[in-house]
Amino acid sequence: MRNKVLKNILIVMMLLAGHGLFSGIRMERFKNGATDCIGIENEYYSIVLVPDYGGRIFKWKNKISGITFTDEEIPDKPGLLVDQTGILDDRGNFRSIRYSAFPFSSRKDVIVLYLKGVDPRRKLTVERKMTFRSGSPVMEIRYKYSNESHTAVSGFDLGQRNFFRVNGGKVTPDDMYFIPTTHAVRRVTGKTFRNGGAEMAGKLMSSIGAEWHAFLSRKNKTGIAVHHNDNWYSGWYAWKGGVDFPTYEWMFGDLEAGYSRETSFDLIQTDGFDAVSYASKELLADLRLTHENGRRLAADLKVKVLSAIPPKAVLTTSIRKVASRWRAELKPIPFKGEMFRQTLPLQGEGLYVIEQKVTRGKQLIARWYDSLAYGKNIKHEAVFTPQYACNTDPEMVPGWSAPPKIRLDFSADATERRFAVSFPNQDNVYTECRELKLKLARNEFESRSLVLYPLDPYGSFTYSCKAPEGIGVRILPEIIFRWRSAKMGTVTRLLRILIPQEKIETETPTGVWLVFDTSKAKTGKYRFPVVFKNAEGKTAQVEITLEVSPVVLPQRKLVMMESEVAFPKNVMKDPVLLEAWMQNMTRHSVDFLQLGGAPNFQTDSPEMEIARKNISSLEKKLELALASGLTRVKTSRYSKIMPDEKEHRNWIELGKLLRAKGYQDKDIFVKILDEQPPDQFPVMAEMAKWLKAAGFRPFSTFSTLFAHPEQLRILDPYFDLYQGGVIGPETIAARRKDGSLKPGDLFGEYTGWGACWQSYRSMLYHGLKAAFAKYDFFHNHEYMRSGNARLFANIIRVGENSLPQDSPAHEGLRDGMEFANLAALCRQWIELLEQKKDFRTAAGKARKKYDRIFNGIFKRKPFKFMDLSDCTIEPVSEADYQNAHDQLLGILEEINAAAAGQDFAKVSWNDLELYRGGRIFKADGPGSESFSKAFRDYFRLEKTEAYNGIRVIFQIGKADGLTYKIVKDKKRVMIEAPTEEDLRRAGDIWIRTMDAVGLRF
Structure with missing residues (x-):
């Protein structure tokens, strides 16, 4: 207890050292429990850096503004899987890797810290050298990456993820990114990501116009800026608009196998500025441009010198008109003081480039620029390129050897x-x-x-x-x-x-x-x-x-799968193409229809009014989906604002339509937001409350929720499905045992990289893991969005005939998910046999064989994520997968033989048991006989005349303008359609939506 108190006192002293009470620079090494920490403080900041967790900065106090940029809880021991937060979090899953740390310095006013981390699995080494100076808000950072593997490393694995709370808390509309692109210095709102130009489209902003960028709280005039010193900087990235804590990240280029490469940048704590036009370790600059009647341009410049500028330095300002020879340059003026005001000439409408330079003789000290689009229909163009201090090149890793000869x-x-x-x-x-x-x-x-x-x-x-x-x-x-x-x-x-x-x-x-x-x-x-x-x-x-084998997989999946899709516009307009796409999805174990994912099909979205004239197009899509086997449906709502009366009515009407086409109540889902922090759970619960009342099953994605029953209890009255990035069977069992989950709650996992460049084996693993953890659900990101422009993320490619072309990754995902369904069927049968005294011996033998697969062929391993401990399985070879697959079939064949002479079958829809124990519904009306026969054939049932009290009534009618509608009324199901052919189709589709257990093979 005494050590813990002393440790907390030390952290508080490091972070709360008052402005003006300390000068110079100092470093302290201490432990948080068993975790090594390093505190560094000067006149501008105090930080705590943790080598045991990837050298990440867990705490950063801005001593000038008093704002805490980050204050993350430090684990009390190494080796835990921590969340993706903090500052200088080296991407590529280094956040939980233990770095070695060597501080050294030859001067009292400078501290140099050397850090090194190695990912043995990927044979990737990160070396980081950090220089801290007394009297400076700048941290000088140098990286060296060495790739000793036989596989190239991509830019998103080479870079830094940062969660800067530039205002001390949640992002607000007053927080802004300043990003110099090829077109202009873009001022992007941190809350919404608005005001970015077209050149910023895409996941990585790679249209780089200058070597710096910044993220500021305009209200508090504080924040962070970064200056890259070489050409390996490849782009800027932030995740994502509309969340409370977006990231602020930068990436480097590729690194081929057998090569190393160095890069450096300066991390600059920025105070006293609500905007910047340039940032470096030498100075900060904020240039404001105001035009006057198209004749003159006022250029107001504010600067702050961060390190000594040579005497007799001058400021030169120039302007040129793009697509014109016209150019003007003002007479250089002494670069003295902090405020400069100059007036530049303009030559009417056009695109102008304004540049300012600080020089001394031929020495360039700093250079910045911006553009002005003046006049009607004048647009920004690509006019800027970065000017790096140096270029770097990759070098061969000494001793690296190529793969052995085939x-x-x-x-x-x-x-x-x-x-x-x-x-x-x-x-x-x-x-x-x-x-x-x-x-x-x-x-x-x-x-x-x-x-x-x-x-x-x-x-x-x-x-x-x-x-x-x-x-x-x-x-x-x-x-x-x-x-x-x-x-x-x-x-x-x-x-x-x-x-x-x-x-x-x-x-x-x-x-x-x-x-x-x-x-x-x-x-x-x-x-x-x-x-x-x-x-x-x-x-x-x-x-x-x-x-x-005689074994038959369930027609309706026991382990559900959604694969994110936005159908191309031409596919949406062609029923033949759309049906082909949907059938490709169901042939690959997908059983979810995603609504609201296609931007050109707005009737999918409940937030758009579902007018009667548009119902028909949505109805056709639903019927194609159901006929193809997409018997679950998901839509989403990402707003935190409660709906108005019109939107609320649309949600209710959409729910009615989905039920009228045959979707079961339990198969209609709505996703609410994505990866939200715990303080948003009450808002999400309120949203889920009214959506559930409208007939939808709410769910969302969570990472750390499952370790906190008290947080889960906020959501669980209304949430029915939890999509987790980190969850295992032991945690699920614990949450069910402590009562923080209600009966029937569903769990699943997802992959964010289910793409066509993945291997068969890597995608196969997801289904094997789902079988081991007994997941109810899996989400693949993604099937297809944005056509072939997103092949880095899509698992299929669009062919010249507009049909989907599969990939080995898609085959692996399907094979794995069919294995998961085979395992779920095996568990279902074992549980059925255990309920019957005469079959418990057979059930016990089957369970032992089942357990030997998942505790023998598959090798389990523990994992930890912050304070969550659980287990998963090691990667599985294809040979072991095939062995396990065949053994599951063998178990089911033995169960089928043992269950001979007993009717275990049950077929249900919503809360109606249409068949059980030899008793069946009675159908009346046009086509009822053919429906009854189709029902028995589909579920492999013996003909029986025993009546269970449930009536299915087919009738010809207007069906509220639909092609058919299905309505449940107590123990009756009414199916109404304009024609007998429509009734037949309705019956065939309805059968596909039903649940069945205990069907003999």
């Missing part, structure tokens, strides 16, 4: 025909493939990867497969696109797209994917070849042995 394990036949079909590279070895064996459920998709390996400099190949009846096989060559978007801050990505082609022409080993489909297959064992032929007619044959 070995080929091919037969003499392959050598003679000059090509082979092999398994993918495993430990730098390609092994010839002669046979593939796999076992699938009776309605499953599954992918396998092969490599077509030419042994000549060039090869042209065709391929074929005559699969048995009921077996679907697609052969898809893997086409690699090199893709990069500077605006997205991405390294050059190898996008792997699966594109059907008549032949493969290649000079290099080419991936070929076999996608199997057993949705029309009968139980049994099938053998058939896949044949590859070169231009000379020589063939290589892979024998396929496919065993189709």
Whole structure:
């Protein structure tokens, strides 16, 4: 206790040292529990930096303004997974890596701190040198990154994330980013991100016009500025508008495998300014331009010198008109004082560039500029480029070695025909493939990867497969696109797209994917070849042995998946295309329709009035989605303002429409905001309250919520689903046990990088993890948004025919999620058997085998996130996945045999049990007999006449102007439509929305 008190006193002394009570610079090393900390203080600031957590600055007190820029809780021991907060948080997941720290100095007025961190998994080393000076608000920062891996590192993994509270708290409209772009010095509102130009579009602002940027509280005239000293600075980024604590970040360029590179920048605490036009360790400048009748331009300049300026320095101001030879330069004036006012001439309407320089002789000390668009329809253009103090280049890492040479394990036949079909590279070895064996459920998709390996400099190949009846096989060559978007801050990505082609022409080993489909297959064992032929007619044959199990995966997913999508405009207008897209999604285990995601389909959004004339387009989309298998639906509301009467009515009407088309109450979700801090939970709960009353199930994304039952209890009366970035089975069980969750609450996880450049195995892992943690839900970010302009984030590519082209990543995501559903089906059956005394022995055997998969084949590992401890699984090899998959099928086959002679089946919709224990509903009206037969066939039920008291009534009528409507009234379901054909379609769609358990195979 005494040590803790002393530690807290030391931190308080470091942070609250009064202005004027201390001069010079000092450093203190201390511990917070077992965590090493370093405090540094001078006349301008006091900070606490924590080497044990990536060298991050956890505390920063501005002693001039009195504002605390950050004050994060320091963990009391190393090794915890901490949140992404603080200042100088090295991106690339270094925030929890322990840095070594070596402070040194040869002068009393200077402290130099050297930090070093190594990510052993990625073989990436970060070295940071920080220089602090007495009497200066500037921290001089130098970085060296060394990439000793065999993979390039992207810009978003090379940079610094910062949460600067420039006003001491939540961001306000008075807080502003000052970003010099190629067009102008943009003044971007920190709360809304408004006022940025078109050149700032994209995730990473890479249209750099100068080497500095800043983030200020205009009200308090304080903040932070950054000056980059070399050309490795690649762009500025902030996450995100509309949140209480946006980030302030900068990124560097790519770093190829085997190279290191250095960069430096100055971190400048800024006081006394509510705007800046330039920032460096030498000075701050704020240039204000005011035009007078198009003839004159007043230039008011405020400066603050931060380090000694050479005597006899002068200020030179010039102006030029873009797309014109006209230019004017004022006579240089002595650079003395802090305020300067000059008048510049103008020549009518046009785009002007104004530049100011501080020089001494030929020495350039500082240079800044801005632009003025004067006149009607005059727009800013790209006129600026940064002027760095120096250029840096990458250097080879000493001792780095390239990957070992590839070995080929091919037969003499392959050598003679000059090509082979092999398994993918495993430990730098390609092994010839002669046979593939796999076992699938009776309605499953599954992918396998092969490599077509030419042994000549060039090869042209065709391929074929005559699969048995009921077996679907697609052969898809893997086409690699090199893709990069500077605006997205991405390294050059190898996008792997699966594109059907008549032949493969290649000079290099080419991936070929076999996608199997057993949705029309009968139980049994099938053998058939896949044949590859070169231009000379020589063939290589892979024998396929496919065993189709009697097991049938649930038609409606037990583990739900949303894959974020905004359908292209032309797809939205073409029902044939739209249906093809939706079917592609359901073939990849997606079962959520996302409303409000397409900017050109505004009727999706409840915040836009849903006029009757627009209902039909939304209705058609809903029917296509349901018929395709998208039997859950999600919309969103990101405003914190309570709705007016009109919007509230629209939400209610949307809920009614979704129910009328057949969506169950429990399948209609609404996302409320995203990643909000705890102080916003009461607002979110109030919003969820009225949305739930309107018929929607509220949810949102949370990271640290689950470690805090008291916070969870604020939300849980109204929230039904929790999408977490960090959550595991032990935490879920603990929250259910302590009562902070209500029965039926759903949990899930998400990935923010479910994209086509990912590997099959990395995306497969998400489903395996969902199976282990028993998640109810998974969110993939993203299926497709913004067409092929966002291939760094999309998991599919849009083909020339406007149809989606899949990727190995998409196949892996689907295979993993089908595994998760197979595991959920297995758990469901075990629980059913446990409820029956006569079947508990069989249930016990099945559970033991199930547990051996998830505690044997899969290796669990603990993880910690701040004060949350839980577990997950290690990465799983494809061989172990296939073994686990086949064992799950085996368990279900044994359960099916053990359950013979007992009817466990139940089919329900909302709170109605349409079938259970041999008792079934009674249907009346046009098409009722065909519906009853379709119902029994779909759910594999024996014909029975026992009546359960529920009536399903089909009737022809106006259906409130809809193509059909479904209405539940106590123990009756009324289905109304204008024609008998519409009634038939309504019945077929309705069946797809129903839940079923205990169906025999």
